[in-house]
Amino acid sequence: MNAEHVTLLLILGFIAGGVGALAGIGGGIIITPILAIYLGVPMHQAIGVSLTAVIATSTATSSVYVEKGLSNIRLGMTLEMATTIGAAMAAIIAGFVDRKTLAVLFSVFMLYTAASLVKKAWDSRHQKVETEIPPYKVKRLSAGLGASLVAGGLSGLLGIGGGPIKVPIMFLFMGIPLRVATATSNFMIGVTAATSAYIYYGRGDIPLLVAGPIVTGVFAGSLISARLASRVRTTYILFLLVFVTLYLAANLLWKVWGGKF
Amino acid sequence: MTTQTDKQEEGKILGWTLRLGAYGSVALIVLGLFLRFAHEGVGLGFLRAGFLLLMFTPAVRILVAGIVFLRERDYHYAIVSAVVLTVVVLTSVLALVGILPQLEK
Numbered sequence: 001m002n003a004e005h006v007t008l009l010l011i012l013g014f015i016a017g018g019v020g021a022l023a024g025i026g027g028g029i030i031i032t033p034i035l036a037i038y039l040g041v042p043m044h045q046a047i048g049v050s051l052t053a054v055i056a057t058s059t060a061t062s063s064v065y066v067e068k069g070l071s072n073i074r075l076g077m078t079l080e081m082a083t084t085i086g087a088a089m090a091a092i093i094a095g096f097v098d099r100k101t102l103a104v105l106f107s108v109f110m111l112y113t114a115a116s117l118v119k120k121a122w123d124s125r126h127q128k129v130e131t132e133i134p135p136y137k138v139k140r141l142s143a144g145l146g147a148s149l150v151a152g153g154l155s156g157l158l159g160i161g162g163g164p165i166k167v168p169i170m171f172l173f174m175g176i177p178l179r180v181a182t183a184t185s186n187f188m189i190g191v192t193a194a195t196s197a198y199i200y201y202g203r204g205d206i207p208l209l210v211a212g213p214i215v216t217g218v219f220a221g222s223l224i225s226a227r228l229a230s231r232v233r234t235t236y237i238l239f240l241l242v243f244v245t246l247y248l249a250a251n252l253l254w255k256v257w258g259g260k261f
Numbered sequence: 262m263t264t265q266t267d268k269q270e271e272g273k274i275l276g277w278t279l280r281l282g283a284y285g286s287v288a289l290i291v292l293g294l295f296l297r298f299a300h301e302g303v304g305l306g307f308l309r310a311g312f313l314l315l316m317f318t319p320a321v322r323i324l325v326a327g328i329v330f331l332r333e334r335d336y337h338y339a340i341v342s343a344v345v346l347t348v349v350v351l352t353s354v355l356a357l358v359g360i361l362p363q364l365e366k
Contacts (some may be wrong), residue, residue: 002298003298006294006298052312052315052316055315055316055318055319056283056286056287056315059279059282059283059315059318059319060279060280060283060284062279063275063276063277063278063279063280063283064276066272066275066276066279067272067273067276068272069268069269069272071272073268073271073272073275073326074338074341077323077326077338077341077342077345078338078341080323080345081341081344081345081348084345084348084349084352085348088348088352190279190318190319190322191319191320191322191323191345191349193319194316194317194318194319194320194349195348195349195352195353197316198316198352198353198356198357199352199356201312201316201356201357202356202357202358202359203356206312208305208308208309208312209294209297209308211312212290212293212294212308212311212312213294215287215290215315216287216290216291216294219283219287
């Protein structure tokens, strides 16, 4: 570990955090595979590092959403009862899962994320921004709790935020306006990721000298792009991210397939 | 019944809790990295402190929310906060004290 490694990790974090925030997803989907494929970080540790980056972005961005009153704090905390339990259980289970299986599961989730990004990009071509939040009533809370348990589990197993699971469920099934769903999901991610992060940390799966520069880079990148977000057309960024995600997923699978993982 | 002003107040308090935790922990992490590479060996303590602050900021946020709900006499959500806080604190104690990692062996 020397200054060059630190610089490289800072840049990786900065790009992942910046692009992730523009696209409305966490940087974990890019950071974990890059660490695991190209930088020789063991899969469990790559996931642990990603968890800390996820906590940092969620904490920083949700402070803004919460103040603007966009996050539904009460709904978020109700669903957190499920996400934290799912996260703790899955983080323990992850300790027993071998790295190849984790890598394959991660690739599957990347394909799912790529698909949801394609849909998002397609919708964003002529979407008007919801400036005013329409009045709404929370419906089907039990479905939301079930989905939150699954999202928390995926977070603990794969080190991701779980937004691509929670946001559609809240939006499509629970009657929550899209912007509120996004802000509420973001609000929940910090607590969820922290719950799994304790277990990864206790197991020694969060290498601080790798996580330090990544967290710093992601934090700076996501703050800067949060300011740019309203001025940049996201359609192209979303499509770019789809290609990057698919490329990394293919590489990860290729590596596992070839027995070099 | 929670009023609109209550909700604005909640947002402000929770927003600042999160902001302080995020900026504070990243500042400690940057300082730790800097010291680590300026003088070999020093800095790991700051780095560790930064990560602990980062990982416990969400827990503090739940505690603060619980207190805010109690003050508003919103007992339903005070209990919800207590449940989430119990899960989080229990997990952190078991994991960091080292009971969970030993299960692995």
